[in-house]
Amino acid sequence: MGFLKVHQESVTPEIAEKMCEICPFHAISYNEGKLEIGAGCKMCKLCVKNGVSGVVTYEEEEVEEIDKSLWNGIAVFAEWEDGKIHPVVYELLGKARELAKVNAHPVYALLVGCGLEDATEELRHYGVDCVYCYDAELLQEYQVDSYANVVGDFVEKVHPSVMMFGATVKGRSLAPRAAARFHTGLTADCTVLEMKDNTDLVQIRPAFGGNIMAQIITPNSRPQFCTVRYKVFSAPKRTDEVSGHIEKMVLTEEKMQSKVQLEKKIEKPKTIDIAEADVIVAVGRGLQSQNDLTLVQEFADKLGAQMACTRPLIEAGWFDPKRQIGLSGRTVKPKLIITIGISGSVQFVAGMKGAECIVAINQDKNASIFDVAHYCFVGDLYEILPQLLAQLKGGTK
Numbered sequence: 001m002g003f004l005k006v007h008q009e010s011v012t013p014e015i016a017e018k019m020c021e022i023c024p025f026h027a028i029s030y031n032e033g034k035l036e037i038g039a040g041c042k043m044c045k046l047c048v049k050n051g052v053s054g055v056v057t058y059e060e061e062e063v064e065e066i067d068k069s070l071w072n073g074i075a076v077f078a079e080w081e082d083g084k085i086h087p088v089v090y091e092l093l094g095k096a097r098e099l100a101k102v103n104a105h106p107v108y109a110l111l112v113g114c115g116l117e118d119a120t121e122e123l124r125h126y127g128v129d130c131v132y133c134y135d136a137e138l139l140q141e142y143q144v145d146s147y148a149n150v151v152g153d154f155v156e157k158v159h160p161s162v163m164m165f166g167a168t169v170k171g172r173s174l175a176p177r178a179a180a181r182f183h184t185g186l187t188a189d190c191t192v193l194e195m196k197d198n199t200d201l202v203q204i205r206p207a208f209g210g211n212i213m214a215q216i217i218t219p220n221s222r223p224q225f226c227t228v229r230y231k232v233f234s235a236p237k238r239t240d241e242v243s244g245h246i247e248k249m250v251l252t253e254e255k256m257q258s259k260v261q262l263e264k265k266i267e268k269p270k271t272i273d274i275a276e277a278d279v280i281v282a283v284g285r286g287l288q289s290q291n292d293l294t295l296v297q298e299f300a301d302k303l304g305a306q307m308a309c310t311r312p313l314i315e316a317g318w319f320d321p322k323r324q325i326g327l328s329g330r331t332v333k334p335k336l337i338i339t340i341g342i343s344g345s346v347q348f349v350a351g352m353k354g355a356e357c358i359v360a361i362n363q364d365k366n367a368s369i370f371d372v373a374h375y376c377f378v379g380d381l382y383e384i385l386p387q388l389l390a391q392l393k394g395g396t397k
């Protein structure tokens with residue numbers, strides 16, 4: 001990163017007037033004999049290129065190179081609550097193991113909570129080299145400030161090169177706070193992760209509404225923080241034998257004490273989670289009216305499937321937003337997904353392309369959903385769906 005330097009010794013009132021006129025954003029002002037560049041500056045550098053020569057120059061900031069060899073290991077934040085490890089943790093550990101192989105780095109799990117013996121042992125069945133365990137009564141409940149202190153302490157003591165978090169409610173609140181403490185980069189919702197030989201993590205994620213895949217690296221700060229949504233990667237098989245060792249970590253009471261006092265916990269009623277479903281029937285704008293959902297629901301019930309949809313149907317108020325698949329909805333990875341009247345936009349496909357078997361029904365043979373589908377029904381859903389339903393019911397149609 002560079003910055004603009006004003007050479008005040010070259011500034012006269014006439015020059016100042018010219019420089020103020022040049023800036024298309026009116027970010028340059030002349031006050032009490034001083035030429036100033038304000039917050040409106042967009043770094044277009046027109047003042048350097050077209051202004052009076054030598055009055056404003058662009059200077060490269062000197063960046064101190066970090067020693068990457070001091071940062072070793074890929075750490076996964078092992079989200080835990082009430083005795084349970086979030087399943088995204090296993091998916092992250094699987095990916096961490098893959099990435100770690102490139103530079104022969106170790107894989108760590110960072111476990112925070114209270115009464116963690118069982119969880120610690122469980123993690124050791126997933127190929128970790130070390131489980132770092134912060135086990136204390138004060139850490140029983142997730143509080144973002146005290147948990148950020150824990151992550152901070154872990155990073156200072158262990159120096160991991162990469163820190164991976166699930167893009168869960170907790171992960172999304174904790175990872176940025178922890179990353180900010182180390183003035184390092186964080187890439188949210190990565191869909192692909194690759195490791196370079198120089199330990200730079202290539203963090204790939206959709207950008208600009210899914211129209212491009214951005215490749216993001218953090219070349220000069222460590223650790224490299226990222227979050228990944230549940231169901232983006234596959235969990236490795238649990239091994240019978242355990243690996244790695246356990247490191248019991250200690251933190252001062254002051255650091256574990258949250259500034260937020262938990263008064264009471266109110267259990268939220270259990271809601272559907274399409275990310276957990278094995279079979280999904282997803283509908284899109286091909287459906288002509290909300291009443292037609294009855295037919296689709298009947299079809300889904302016969303298959304024991306969860307109903308899901310594209311974003312336009314959420315916007316139309318036909319479904320609860322929790323049932324939206326895609327970039328701005330949920331990522332799903334069912335054994336079977338049947339899409340009905342869905343075109344297959346990049347934003348939708350990003351949330352379901354990991355499904356084991358994709359069946360698509362669309363009347364447009366060129367619809368892009370057919371590019372990812374394993375079985376394609378080209379035709380009118382109002383003809384195909386009743387026939388499939390009749391077959392499921394054992395009828396003759």
Ligand SMILES: Cc1cc2nc3c(=O)[nH]c(=O)nc-3n(C[C@H](O)[C@H](O)[C@H](O)COP(=O)(O)OP(=O)(O)OC[C@H]3O[C@@H](n4cnc5c(N)ncnc54)[C@H](O)[C@@H]3O)c2cc1C
Pocket residue numbers: 208209210283284285286287309310311312324325326327328329330340341342343344345346347348351361362363364367379380381382
């Ligand atoms: C930043 C951003 C984020 C977004 N995030 C998401 C997201 O998370 N999820 C999401 O879904 N969208 C998302 N979108 C919207 C996305 O771009 C598409 O507009 C949307 O996915 C299209 O939904 P659709 O396939 O239902 O509708 P359409 O694209 O209109 O497709 C309808 C399909 O139905 C077919 N059809 C019509 N009638 C019949 C019939 N009788 N029988 C069979 N087929 C029929 C048509 O051939 C067509 O292919 C996002 C957009 C932006 C800009």
